[in-house]
Amino acid sequence: MSVKRLEPVDVVVVGAGLGAAAFTRHLVEEAPSLSVVVLERGGWVDRAALPAFRADFQRDVLGPYATSPNVRLAAGGIAPSADYAVDDSQSDFKPLMWSGVGGSTINWAAHFPRFHPSDFRTRSLDGVGDDWPFTYRDLEPFYDLNDARFGIAGLPGDPAYPPKPARPMPPIALGRLGMTAARGFDRLGWHWWPVDSAINSRAHAGRPGCNHCGPCQQGCVTGAKASTDMTHWPEAIARGVEMRTGAVVLQVEIEAGRVTGVTYRTAEGDLFQPAATVVVAGNGIGTARLLLASGVSSPALGCNLMYHGAGYVRGFFAEDLDGPVGPTGCAIYSHEFYETDRSRGFVRGVHLQATRENPLAVQAARLPRPWGEEAHAALLREFRHSMAILVVNEDLPEHENHVGLTGETAPDGLPGVKVVYRLSDHSRRALDFGLDRAEEMLRAAGAVETVRVPLAPFTGWHLLGTARMGTDPLTSVTDGSGRVHGVSGLLVADGSLFTTSAAVNPGSTIGALATKVADDFARLVA
Amino acid sequence: MTTTFEDAVLDTLFPGLGAIPPASRAGLDVASVLARHGGVLDAIAATAGGREAFAAADPARRAHLLAETERGTPAPVQALVLAVSALYHASAPVVEAYGWPSRPPQPQGFAVGAPGDEAEADGMLERVRARRQIWRG
């Protein structure tokens, strides 16, 4: 197939997800004279077409709008997310994502915690993982900038964190579920706090306040939930960035140790986009896949895949807890057990988070015996009366947990991709400890019964570490500014850069980090 | 139109309970699901000694036959269960019988929070605030 050569540009960004948006939005401000083209495999979301406007939306949650791309593909796929299959048969967790403008912020839960300062120094403090090439203090100004661009609802004064800037909006209403959980933590004298969320609790930045409709992870129809197609891209495009959708990047072209551009596929054919700098931001799976396919040779590339270990305890209550309303992941959390305490038998810690109920059909699908009279009895007991405490632990980097190529060509023209991941003994110990604490808390909150889910497979929300930062090219793929070792002009700006994973959701840190990568790059080219 | 045998299978999967209608009377559009899972229906009939035998059995016996088929071929039976469950638990009569409105979540959304919540939460948070710093530098 002949490949048409386009006019050269200064910068090509691969992907239009969270990291790509934070990088590009900052770059256009700091280096406005650069020409920037963004190549995104998917399209823009049409909010009017999202499931929450349909009475049968629950069926979409389990099929075409499921959070797993493999489940969506099995249900026939959906246009704005240009999904590719991921062979996850050798992985304890199933990777979840969205492949379109906004990336996985289209279907994220928008819980927006920062890392703790200790998360950047796990080797120095606790002798595990590796230290990041910079500290919390170095990243702090970029956290602040990125927070302002997303728009955060939250409450100042949380003793689990160094002080953060004032939030423009109060937290999302806790509701009965959040209040019940808060009383449980309070009775035990444990830390709890309303979460920082990238969701408008009232009108802000031209978007409305959340009306607690529920299915955030199928895309927010009102726009109350921040996603980068609304928060970052419009401004970047207004400042001259060109966004090309339906553009699957097949190869980063490298000659004599320097990038020359990218080859990408569109419905009209294959094109070569020459560029002085290529910034890859396809997430922990998409970035590793593309760089491996492009022949980037780094011993750490694709390795050290981290998802976060995750399990939960469900508590059943006599009282009504509101049912499937409000943003699923945005109520309250506890960092009582976040920092290392060696007497627990493991280092690093766990994050506990109260999560809201799912719609009836989703709850029904998760029953241990989902049919017959027993199913009715179980569902009647739990629907509107249950709360799950999600336990997330710090997944340490392990070389064997990795993203690799399958050896076959996938329908999108790239090599097929697989994930190989086994939960470590460290994670198992930490999760078990966290599950014990979750049970204790649910009892204190008044739960009449609890059920443990020791490992929750469909929690592969966080795809991290496969192009990790560091100083040694043998154990890391990039330096602390996201520049790939040994390939001039090639940068990474997404979750794959993470040196370690902390025990909290990564979105806020991906945004801050990509903003820092852009800042470092802008200073270099200025 | 579903057959007596198909209705019997549907109602064994999801029988009625109080105000909750059985699957055969929940107005489900199940034709394509049943067609996709035809092999499972055949397996259930085989376990029962024929479609008529299954339809004629009492509810407890049908549940036993279905469980036996599930033991023999778990994955296909579970796939049928989940496919019917998605239709059944998303249908208006069932959702309403569980005490939830069958309207779409938007555009109305839902009200969350009670008047006293904020003050009570503030009181509890005072105790947390008083701990000043629990993060490590």
Ligand SMILES: Cc1cc2nc3c(=O)[nH]c(=O)nc-3n(C[C@H](O)[C@H](O)[C@H](O)COP(=O)(O)OP(=O)(O)OC[C@H]3O[C@@H](n4cnc5c(N)ncnc54)[C@H](O)[C@@H]3O)c2cc1C
């Ligand atoms: C259901 C769900 C819930 C989540 N909830 C939370 C939460 O509450 N809080 C939180 O912090 N995080 C959450 N996350 C995780 C968070 O959304 C991701 O960590 C974050 O979006 C990752 O950013 P990224 O830039 O690494 O990749 P993404 O945002 O995934 O973006 C990658 C983009 O690259 C594109 N791409 C990939 N390969 C190519 C190619 N070859 N050519 C062109 N384009 C390409 C993809 O289409 C995609 O748009 C959630 C994720 C999911 C799926």
Ligand code: SF4
């Ligand atoms: S609950 Fe709020 S944030 Fe979530 S989808 Fe509905 S309106 Fe959007």
